[in-house]
Amino acid sequence: MMARHYELSARKVAEKLGMELVDVEDFACCGFPIMSVDRETAVLMAARNLSVAEDLGLDICTICNGCASTLTEASKELMHDDRLREKVNKKLEKIGRTYKGNVRVKHFTRVLYEDVGPEKIKSQVKNSLEGLKVASHYGCHYLKPSDIYDKFEDPEFPRTLDALISVLGAETVEYEDKTECCGGVILDVDDKIALAMTQRKLEHVKAVGADAIGLICPLCGSMYDRNQRVVERRFNVTYNIPVLYYTQILGLALGINPKGLGLDLNRVKTSDLLNKLSA
Amino acid sequence: MVTTKLDPKFKDEVAKVPGGQNMMRCFQCGTCNVGCPVREIEEKYNPRKIIRMAVLGMRERVLSSDFIWLCSECYTCQERCPQDVRIHDVMNALKNLAVKEGYIHSSFAKRMEVLWTHGTLYPLSRFDNTKREELGLPQISSGNKEVQEVFRLTGLNKLLDAEGGK
Numbered sequence: 001m002m003a004r005h006y007e008l009s010a011r012k013v014a015e016k017l018g019m020e021l022v023d024v025e026d027f028a029c030c031g032f033p034i035m036s037v038d039r040e041t042a043v044l045m046a047a048r049n050l051s052v053a054e055d056l057g058l059d060i061c062t063i064c065n066g067c068a069s070t071l072t073e074a075s076k077e078l079m080h081d082d083r084l085r086e087k088v089n090k091k092l093e094k095i096g097r098t099y100k101g102n103v104r105v106k107h108f109t110r111v112l113y114e115d116v117g118p119e120k121i122k123s124q125v126k127n128s129l130e131g132l133k134v135a136s137h138y139g140c141h142y143l144k145p146s147d148i149y150d151k152f153e154d155p156e157f158p159r160t161l162d163a164l165i166s167v168l169g170a171e172t173v174e175y176e177d178k179t180e181c182c183g184g185v186i187l188d189v190d191d192k193i194a195l196a197m198t199q200r201k202l203e204h205v206k207a208v209g210a211d212a213i214g215l216i217c218p219l220c221g222s223m224y225d226r227n228q229r230v231v232e233r234r235f236n237v238t239y240n241i242p243v244l245y246y247t248q249i250l251g252l253a254l255g256i257n258p259k260g261l262g263l264d265l266n267r268v269k270t271s272d273l274l275n276k277l278s279a
Numbered sequence: 280m281v282t283t284k285l286d287p288k289f290k291d292e293v294a295k296v297p298g299g300q301n302m303m304r305c306f307q308c309g310t311c312n313v314g315c316p317v318r319e320i321e322e323k324y325n326p327r328k329i330i331r332m333a334v335l336g337m338r339e340r341v342l343s344s345d346f347i348w349l350c351s352e353c354y355t356c357q358e359r360c361p362q363d364v365r366i367h368d369v370m371n372a373l374k375n376l377a378v379k380e381g382y383i384h385s386s387f388a389k390r391m392e393v394l395w396t397h398g399t400l401y402p403l404s405r406f407d408n409t410k411r412e413e414l415g416l417p418q419i420s421s422g423n424k425e426v427q428e429v430f431r432l433t434g435l436n437k438l439l440d441a442e443g444g445k
């Protein structure tokens with residue numbers, strides 16, 4: 001997904017918070033796009049990635065909700081289902097790989113919440129984001145299917161992203177249908193339906209007067225930010241709602257400069273929001 | 280309905296596909312429809328009805344339909360289903376079966392072609408890597424070798440005719 005600003009800001013905040021990220025060149029597609037076509041191939045694709053990480057003695061951290069759910073689901077299935085693991089390994093052996101079942105997968109946001117923790121983040125805040133009203137959008141696959149995520153979140157009333165935003169001094173605002181899907185997965189199947197789904201959320205966020213949407217998935221990001229103008233034209237409305245990745249919001253609070261967080265790469269301009277913060 | 284051919288074995292066929300095991304648990308309460316964000320916009324997407332049709336054995340109607348491809352994969356139905364039908368997973372199993380029958384939706388055929396060729400759905404150009412370099416991000420290679428390797432392991436390449444009938 002074209003989300004250099006997300007990747008850039010995630011790397012910057014990780015460094016600032018003392019997290020060490022290792023780039024693994026051998027990783028390939030997580031398998032998510034293949035699931036609808038052939039689940040067996042998708043799981044094998046995921047297992048291949050898991051085996052690459054296992055060989056290096058690493059766990060996997062992803063900044064995409066889709067990658068997080070696909071890799072987590074595969075890792076759980078392969079951990080608990082010996083017959084599936086055997087079947088998968090028979091295939092993996094043909095490409096010189098094997099997976100024993102020891103890799104844990106976590107979304108970057110979950111690492112921030114569970115392993116770094118809101119309190120430590122709070123203690124690192126240089127510029128409080130007081131006065132900023134953020135509408136959080138979790139994205140479906142950060143929460144669901146919930147049975148793969150060890151009850152880490154409540155899929156109906158999620159809280160971790162809001163907690164991570166609040167500790168930065170910003171205000172999180174509630175809005176209608178907060179957990180509703182962005183529609184991104186079916187954009188190529190039926191753009192009329194997908195963009196109408198995107199429009200509904202923008203409408204609900206506008207209704208509560210949020211300064212920005214804060215999110216954690218590049219597909220949701222592309223729907224609300226990259227496609228915001230498309231939605232505006234199609235529905236003959238104006239939203240002009242900045243859409244920031246949580247890592248960008250966090251980076252601002254940690255005192256990293258906006259350009260270093262790729263804020264100039266956001267499609268909906270963020271200058272008003274930055275002026276409001278520095279005022 | 281009278282003229283529609285019914286295949287009584289279709290439910291067993293679905294149950295054998297990973298994810299399709301719990302379809303027969305559905306008692307048609309409609310909780311899935313109520314929470315579905317796609318149905319909120321477009322009434323022709325009706326997960327409760329799709330499952331009913333599949334249970335009844337309307338094999339061709341279900342597998343050849345466009346609407347099984349409209350699931351946005353939000354999992355709301357799966358979370359709320361009182362019978363643990365695992366509706367997302369059933370819908371996925373139906374799509375997998377449709378692919379095997381040659382009914383792959385054109386947008387997914389295109390996605391697989393891009394994935395096979397470029398290793399990602401969002402192909403990187405040399406320009407992207409230049410941009411990455413400017414931002415201090417590491418270079419990325421295509422990764423299509425890995426995707427092709429895995430497609431060949433399950434035979435998905437042949438099913439999709441990815442190598443032009445080779």
